[in-house]
Amino acid sequence: MPDTVAPNLVAAVSESRHWDRMMEMAAIGAFTDADGNIGVNRPCLSELDRQARRLLISYAQQAGLPVSVDALGNLFLRHEGSDPTLAPVLTGSHMDSQPNGGRFDGIWGVMAGLEAVQAIRESGVATRRAIEVVAWTNEEGGRFAPGCMGSMAYAGFAKPDTWDAVTDLQGVTVGDALAEQHAAEADLPRRPLGVVDGIAPHAYLEAHIEQGPILEMEGDEIGIVTGIQGSRWFLVEIQGRTDHAGTSPLRIRRDAMQDAVRAITALNALMHDPADVLRFTVASMEVFPNTSNTVADRVRFTIDFRHPDNEVLQARGNAIAGVIQAALQTCRFTLTERFHAVPVNFQQEVPAAVERAAKAQGLRARRMPSGAFHDAQFMVPLCPTGMLFVPCRNGVSHHPAEYSTAAQLAAGTRVLAQALTELANT
Amino acid sequence: MPDTVAPNLVAAVSESRHWDRMMEMAAIGAFTDADGNIGVNRPCLSELDRQARRLLISYAQQAGLPVSVDALGNLFLRHEGSDPTLAPVLTGSHMDSQPNGGRFDGIWGVMAGLEAVQAIRESGVATRRAIEVVAWTNEEGGRFAPGCMGSMAYAGFAKPDTWDAVTDLQGVTVGDALAEQHAAEADLPRRPLGVVDGIAPHAYLEAHIEQGPILEMEGDEIGIVTGIQGSRWFLVEIQGRTDHAGTSPLRIRRDAMQDAVRAITALNALMHDPADVLRFTVASMEVFPNTSNTVADRVRFTIDFRHPDNEVLQARGNAIAGVIQAALQTCRFTLTERFHAVPVNFQQEVPAAVERAAKAQGLRARRMPSGAFHDAQFMVPLCPTGMLFVPCRNGVSHHPAEYSTAAQLAAGTRVLAQALTELANT
Numbered sequence A, B: 001m002p003d004t005v006a007p008n009l010v011a012a013v014s015e016s017r018h019w020d021r022m023m024e025m026a027a028i029g030a031f032t033d034a035d036g037n038i039g040v041n042r043p044c045l046s047e048l049d050r051q052a053r054r055l056l057i058s059y060a061q062q063a064g065l066p067v068s069v070d071a072l073g074n075l076f077l078r079h080e081g082s083d084p085t086l087a088p089v090l091t092g093s094h095m096d097s098q099p100n101g102g103r104f105d106g107i108w109g110v111m112a113g114l115e116a117v118q119a120i121r122e123s124g125v126a127t128r129r130a131i132e133v134v135a136w137t138n139e140e141g142g143r144f145a146p147g148c149m150g151s152m153a154y155a156g157f158a159k160p161d162t163w164d165a166v167t168d169l170q171g172v173t174v175g176d177a178l179a180e181q182h183a184a185e186a187d188l189p190r191r192p193l194g195v196v197d198g199i200a201p202h203a204y205l206e207a208h209i210e211q212g213p214i215l216e217m218e219g220d221e222i223g224i225v226t227g228i229q230g231s232r233w234f235l236v237e238i239q240g241r242t243d244h245a246g247t248s249p250l251r252i253r254r255d256a257m258q259d260a261v262r263a264i265t266a267l268n269a270l271m272h273d274p275a276d277v278l279r280f281t282v283a284s285m286e287v288f289p290n291t292s293n294t295v296a297d298r299v300r301f302t303i304d305f306r307h308p309d310n311e312v313l314q315a316r317g318n319a320i321a322g323v324i325q326a327a328l329q330t331c332r333f334t335l336t337e338r339f340h341a342v343p344v345n346f347q348q349e350v351p352a353a354v355e356r357a358a359k360a361q362g363l364r365a366r367r368m369p370s371g372a373f374h375d376a377q378f379m380v381p382l383c384p385t386g387m388l389f390v391p392c393r394n395g396v397s398h399h400p401a402e403y404s405t406a407a408q409l410a411a412g413t414r415v416l417a418q419a420l421t422e423l424a425n426t
Helices: A007-012 A015-026 A047-063 A107-123 A149-154 A174-184 A214-218 A256-270 A310-327 A349-360 A406-423 B007-012 B015-026 B047-063 B107-123 B149-154 B174-184 B214-218 B256-270 B310-327 B349-360 B406-424
Strands: A030-032 A038-040 A067-069 A075-079 A089-094 A131-136 A203-209 A222-228 A230-239 A279-281 A285-288 A298-307 A332-341 A365-370 A385-390 B030-032 B038-040 B067-069 B075-079 B089-094 B131-136 B203-209 B222-228 B230-239 B279-281 B285-288 B298-307 B332-341 B365-370 B385-390
Touching: A007 A107, A007 A406, A015 A047, A015 A107, A015 A406, A047 A067, A047 A075, A047 A107, A047 A131, A047 A174, A075 A107, A089 A107, A089 A406, A107 A131, A107 A203, A107 A406, A131 A149, A203 A349, A203 A406, A214 A222, A214 A365, A222 A349, A222 A406, A230 A256, A230 A310, A256 A285, A256 A298, A256 A310, A256 B256, A285 B285, A298 A310, A310 A332, A349 A365, A349 A385, A349 A406, A365 A385, A385 A406, B007 B107, B007 B406, B015 B047, B015 B107, B015 B406, B047 B067, B047 B075, B047 B107, B047 B131, B047 B174, B075 B107, B089 B107, B089 B406, B107 B131, B107 B203, B107 B406, B131 B149, B203 B349, B203 B406, B214 B222, B214 B365, B222 B349, B222 B406, B230 B256, B230 B310, B256 B285, B256 B298, B256 B310, B298 B310, B310 B332, B349 B365, B349 B385, B349 B406, B365 B385, B385 B406
Parallel strands: A089 A131, A089 A203, A203 A385, A222 A365, B089 B131, B089 B203, B203 B385, B222 B365
Antiparallel strands: A030 A038, A067 A075, A075 A131, A222 A385, A230 A298, A230 A332, A279 A298, A285 A298, B030 B038, B067 B075, B075 B131, B222 B385, B230 B298, B230 B332, B279 B298, B285 B298
C-alpha cells in the first residue's frame, strides 16, 4: 500500500473550485444572524433541500458521474472502477442542516467526496473499485426526528417505512415529504435501498468538520476518527390541567410547566458527571396552550443524552423514567425513546488508510473519538468504516458562526482523495 | 331606590333567547377537545372576532340599538335614556377568547348587557340615563400582550398608539390588525375614544363568570365583586450560546434552557406563599432554535404574578430581576414588565346596587374579590364601578370545559338588568 504522496492526485484537488462550490451550495437556505454570521437553514425533504440536490446533480453531470436515488431519497454519484463487479467504496455525508445551522456540517462531506472523486478522475489515477459519493437523507433530525433515517434504512437498522407517519411541527409526514421529493426527482434512476445483490460496500469513509474544539486547540489539521459515542434521544410529555392564572390557588393546580422544571432539575442530578464526559441536553420544549395567563396543561421536551461508555449509556438512560416519575408532583407523563445508538469503535482498516494519507501529505493528524453522531455509525456492521475530521473555528457547529477555512477543507479533501484511492485499490 | 323586584323587567329577560344567542356566538371559533368539551379560540382583531362582532351588531339592530366604534375598536350599543344629556351607565365586557378558551369568559358580559337592555326596552321600564353596552378590544392578551388594551386606552391609562408595534406570534402588529378591522367596519359610525366632552360614565357594571370555584362551593348564585387583585406581567429573555449537544462539554456551555430552569426554580422560592393567596404562573415559553441536539441560545418565558395586597405586589414584583440575576450561571437576561395593574377596591355605589337587586330577586349572593383581572379595574378612576359574577362549573375557565348553565346566566342577567335600571335612574 502506498504511504507516499500521490502528487498528481493531491495537485488535482482544487481548493478554489471546492470552496466556490461550497459557497454556492451555502447560498441555498442562507440567512445572516444578528452578528453578521452567514448560516444555513435547509431542512431535509424541503424545497431548499431539493434545490441543493439539483446543484449537486449538476456538478456530478459536469464531472461525468451517473446519479441514482433510493427509496429513502439517499442520493448516489458513481465513479466507475476498472472492475465494476467489485464492491464499491462509499464516501459522503448529508445535505440537510440544523434550523439555525452552519455552512459546513454534513454538506462538506458530500462536496469533499465529489471533489476527491473529480480529482481522482482528472489526475488519471486508476481505481479498481467504484467510488460512490452518497448524500444521506435526514441526518440532522431537525425537521423530522430521529436523525440518520437514510443511513439507518440503508444499513437495515430499520424498515424503510418506519418513520412514514413521523410529522414535522407543521404536521407534514415523512411519507408525504418523501413522496413529494421522489415526484420532483422522477428523472433520476431509482436504485434498490441498501446492500444490493448481497454486495456490501468495501469500505465507508465520511469526511466531516469536527464540530468540537480539539483539533484547533491542539493545532492539528486532520482528525482520524476512532469511533462514535453512543446517543439516546427521548421525548418527555407531561400532562397536567389548565387553570386560570389569576384565580386558581397554587395548591390545586396541576401545572405541567412546574413539573417539567422539577423533572429537568432531577435529570440534571441523574446526569451529573464530574469528569464532564457525559453529554446531557434539554434543547427543545413546547408548551400548551402557551399563553401567559393560563396554567400550562401540557409540556413536551426532548432529552439528548450521549456517552462513549455503553454501560453508562444504558444505566443512566434506563433510569430516566424513574427519575421523572419521582420528580413530578401533580402531573402524569410519558417517555418515548426516539433514537438509540450504542457507542461504536471503528475497525482499523479505514482509520489506518486515513492516517497513512495524512502522514504521506505531511499533515498533523491525531486519533480521536467523535462526540457527535454521524451516518457512519450505521455502516459499521456492513463494512470497514471510518471518518476524517477537519478543524472548525472555536469548535462551533450547529450555528451560523460555524466556519472552516478553504485551506482546511482542501487539506481534508486531499487526505480523503488519497485514502479513497487506496481503499478502492485493495 | 327600589329594593323590591321589578316584575315586568325580570320577566322580560328571556333565558332561552339569551342562551340561544350565547350558543350562536360560541359557534364562532368553536372547537371540540379530546374530552368532547366545546371550546372557543377567537383571537382579538381576527376574522373570527369580526364575525362575532357582526353577529352582535345584528342583534343590536334587531333590538333597535345604534352601534358605534372607537379608535381602539371598542364597540358600543346605545339604549337612549329619557334625558340624553346625562352621563350614560356603561355595561359590558370583551369578546376575544383565550387560544384554548371557553364559551362564557367575557362574551357573557357583553351578551348579558344586550339581553338586560333588550329586557328593559321590552318591559317598558323607563331610564333617565342612556345605557351603553360595550365590547372592549383585547381583554385577554392571548394574541397581543398585554390584555385590556381597549379599556386601558378608553380610560386614559395609555395613549391609543401605545401598542401599535406589538406583534403576535406570526409577526402581525396591533396597528395593522386594528387598521384591518376598521376597514372591515367602515360602515359603523366612529365615536371619539374615551370620555367624551368631559362626561365620564355615570357608572360601570360588568357581568362575568367567576372563573373560580367559590360561588359553586358555597352554593351562591351571585357574586357581588368588591375589587380586583393586582397583576404584574413580565417577559424574561435569557441569552446564551448555541453549541453542539454531542461535542460541547457541559462546563463550557452557556445553555439558556438550563439557566431558565434555574431562574424559574429561584422565582418559585421568591413567590412561596404558605397562605396560597399569591398567584405565580410561568405558562408560556419559547426556546430557540428549539431543536433537540443544539444547545438553546435563547429562552423567553412569561411571568404572571398577582396579589390583592399592593405592598406584596410591589415588593416581590420588584425583587424578580435580582432573583433571576442571582440564579443565572452562564447567561445574560432582560426583564420587561408588560402589564402592571395595582389592586383596586370598588366604591360602594355599584356593588350596593347589585346587592339590592340580588336580594330583591331572592338570590343567594356573596361579596367577594376577583382573582382574575377585568376591564372593570380601569374604570375605577372614571366612575363608580362594580362587577357581578355567576358560578362556573368546577371553577374552570380558560378551558373548553368552562361552563355555566342557562339558568345561572339568566339569573345573573336579571340582576344586571335591575341594577342597571337603578343606576340609570339615579
